[in-house]
Amino acid sequence: MNGSWLFAIKLVALLIAFVFAVRVSLKWARRDFKPAEEAHLKIFLANFPCGYIVGLLVLPIPDAAELLGWSTLTALLMGLGMSFSFPRQYRYEREKHPNVKW
Numbered sequence: 001m002n003g004s005w006l007f008a009i010k011l012v013a014l015l016i017a018f019v020f021a022v023r024v025s026l027k028w029a030r031r032d033f034k035p036a037e038e039a040h041l042k043i044f045l046a047n048f049p050c051g052y053i054v055g056l057l058v059l060p061i062p063d064a065a066e067l068l069g070w071s072t073l074t075a076l077l078m079g080l081g082m083s084f085s086f087p088r089q090y091r092y093e094r095e096k097h098p099n100v101k102w
Contacts, residue, residue: 007057010053010056010057011057013049013053014050014053014054014057017049017050017053018050020046020049021043021046021047021049021050021082024042024043024046025043025046025047025082025086028042028043028087029086029087029090033087033090036087039087040083040084040087041083043079043082043083043086043087044079044080044082044083045079047078047079047082047083048075048076048078048079049075050075050078051071051074051075051076051077051078051079052071052072052074052075054074054078055067055070055071055072055073055074055075056071059071059074
């Protein structure tokens, strides 16, 4: 399998992971992120695959073990970033535009 097929497979996997992460995040947004601990955990777990695949796509590291380590770090940072920033951003936009149906 040459490099272009592998890249296409990674892009399809990223698209599937992104759609899953958006669906989970919007589900918890509709519930107003309550209970908070469960919402943060599930948003983190839903965004973890996106970060992992992004790490595999953009990092040009030839060593497999090092690439997997950096991809795991990328996944942790993306999961943590989304689980703590998305609820704040969502509430800010909802307060800023109260007449929009969310």
